[in-house]
Amino acid sequence: xxxxxxxxxxxxxxxSSGIGxxxxxxxxxxxxxxxxxxxxxxxxxxxxxxxxxxxxxALVVPADITTAQAAAEAVERTVEGLGRLDTLVNNAGxxxxxxxxxxxxxxxxxMIDINLMGLMYTAHAAVPHLVKAAAEEPRQVADIVNIGSxxxxxxxxxxxxxxxxxFGVGAFSEALRQELARQHVRVSxxxxxxxxxxxxxxxxxxxxxxxVAALGDIERLQSQDIADTVGYIxxxxxxxxxxxxxxxxxxxx
Numbered sequence: 001x002x003x004x005x006x007x008x009x010x011x012x013x014x015x016s017s018g019i020g021x022x023x024x025x026x027x028x029x030x031x032x033x034x035x036x037x038x039x040x041x042x043x044x045x046x047x048x049x050x051x052x053x054x055x056x057x058a059l060v061v062p063a064d065i066t067t068a069q070a071a072a073e074a075v076e077r078t079v080e081g082l083g084r085l086d087t088l089v090n091n092a093g094x095x096x097x098x099x100x101x102x103x104x105x106x107x108x109x110x111m112i113d114i115n116l117m118g119l120m121y122t123a124h125a126a127v128p129h130l131v132k133a134a135a136e137e138p139r140q141v142a143d144i145v146n147i148g149s150x151x152x153x154x155x156x157x158x159x160x161x162x163x164x165x166x167f168g169v170g171a172f173s174e175a176l177r178q179e180l181a182r183q184h185v186r187v188s189x190x191x192x193x194x195x196x197x198x199x200x201x202x203x204x205x206x207x208x209x210x211x212v213a214a215l216g217d218i219e220r221l222q223s224q225d226i227a228d229t230v231g232y233i234x235x236x237x238x239x240x241x242x243x244x245x246x247x248x249x250x251x252x253x
Contacts, residue, residue: 003009003029003030003031004030004031004100004235005027005029005030005031005086005087005234005235006031006032007031007138008031008032008033008035008084008086008133008137008139009032009033009034009035009078009079009082009083009084009085009086009087009157010024010027010032010034010035010085010086010087010088010089010234011034011035011037011074011075011078011085011087011088011089011122011126012024012027012034012035012036012037012089012091013037013038013039013074013089013090013091013092013119013122014038014091014092014093015034015036015037015038015047015091015193015204016036016038016039016040016043016044017038017040017043017196017197017198018160018195018197018198018199019085019091019147019192019195019223019226020038020089020091020092020142020222021043021047021223022224022226022227023082023089023091023221023223023226023227023230023231024047024058024220025047025050025051025227026227026228026230026231027041027087027089027231027234028051028054028056028057028058029054029056029154029232030088030231030235031056032086032146033056033057033058033059033076033082033179034051034059035058035059035061035062035074035081035082036048036058036059036060036067036230037061037062037063037074037078037092037094037224038062038092039062039063039064039161041060044061044062044230045056045167048060049078057082058171059077059078059081059082059097061077061078061081065092065114065118065121065122066113066114066117066121067121068125070121071121071122071124071125071188072121072124072125072230074122074125074170074235075110075122075126075129076125079129082240083188083241084129084132084133085112085126085129085130085142086130086133086135086137086142086143086246087143087144087145087234088122088123088126088130088143088144088145089230090118090119090122090123090144090145090146090147091147092114092119093114093115093147093199094114094115094202095111095159095162095199095200095202095203096110096112096161096162096202096203097158097159097162097207097210097211098158098203098204098207099157099158100160103161105180106217106227107161108161109144111161111162111165112161112164112165112210113164115162115166115168115169116168116169116172117166119146119169119172120172120202122197123144123146123172123176126144127144127180127185130142130143130144130181130185131185133182134183134184134185134200135183135184138230139238140184140238141166141184141185141186141238142184142185142186143185143187143188143233143234144172144173144176144180144184144185144186144187144188145188145189145190145230145233145234146167146169146172146187146188146190147189147190147191147192148166148169148170148173148190148191148192148229148244149162149163149166149169149191150188150192150193150194150246150248150252151163151166152165152166152167152168152169152170152189152191153167153170153191153246155167156252158210166191170189170191170244173187173188173189173243173244174189174243174244175189177241177243179205181241184238186236186241186242187243188219188233188241188242188243188244188245189243189244189245190226190229190230190233190244190245190247191244191245191246191247192221192225192226192247192248193226193246193247193249193252194218194220194221194248194249194252195220195221195222195223195226196220196221196222196223197223215252218249218251218252219249219250219251221247221248221249226247229245229247233245
């Protein structure tokens with residue numbers, strides 16, 4: 001089978017688990033060299049070994065992208081280590097749910113810092129390299145794929161600030177898409193419904209029980225389902241841009 005991303009370089013944030021882990025593997029299977037960005041270096045190292053063991057190329061980039069400097073350094077390490085940058089997948093995120101009245105403001109700040117500011121910092125640093133790749137490299141196209149959420153289309157009780165960050169991701173993605181379209185840097189946002197990852201485990205037990213009760217016994221999405229969606233978006237022909245994709249479990253209301 002043709003490896004459609006052969007010779008390209010991708011950077012995936014939040015690559016240590018869940019959607020980021022699956023996406024890094026998917027892009028590597030398509031032939032991309034992958035920079036693995038995240039805070040848990042041990043997990044990134046294991047993932048890199050899995051990719052290289054299968055004949056791919058991976059670069060471990062431990063980083064906390066909640067500061068502009070760290071995000072910029074992660075991008076520069078990617079370009080220095082792998083030679084260029086064709087694809088950015090902004091996946092790193094945090095979901096801390098609960099009532100807004102009486103909420104811990106530190107939780108709000110943490111979600112804003114990673115879900116929104118970290119995504120924007122990384123995109124800001126990556127754009128010049130993506131524009132260069134689209135202008136000079138054989139594919140003549142580059143991609144930013146931002147992982148949003150169903151909560152970025154519909155706001156729900158108990159998720160006020162999480163939803164606010166994901167609505168922000170959608171708005172940022174669409175405005176940036178318009179700015180970069182003529183330079184053939186495609187900007188896409190994927191909005192997953194419920195995915196079976198560790199994201200919900202960052203909440204107290206009572207909140208996790210609330211999430212489970214709200215979903216019932218539906219069959220949830222798997223990380224690979226979203227990785228497949230990323231793969232679909234970034235392998236489209238140069239003249240095709242997928243601006244937005246909402247992916248729900250079939251049974252999710």
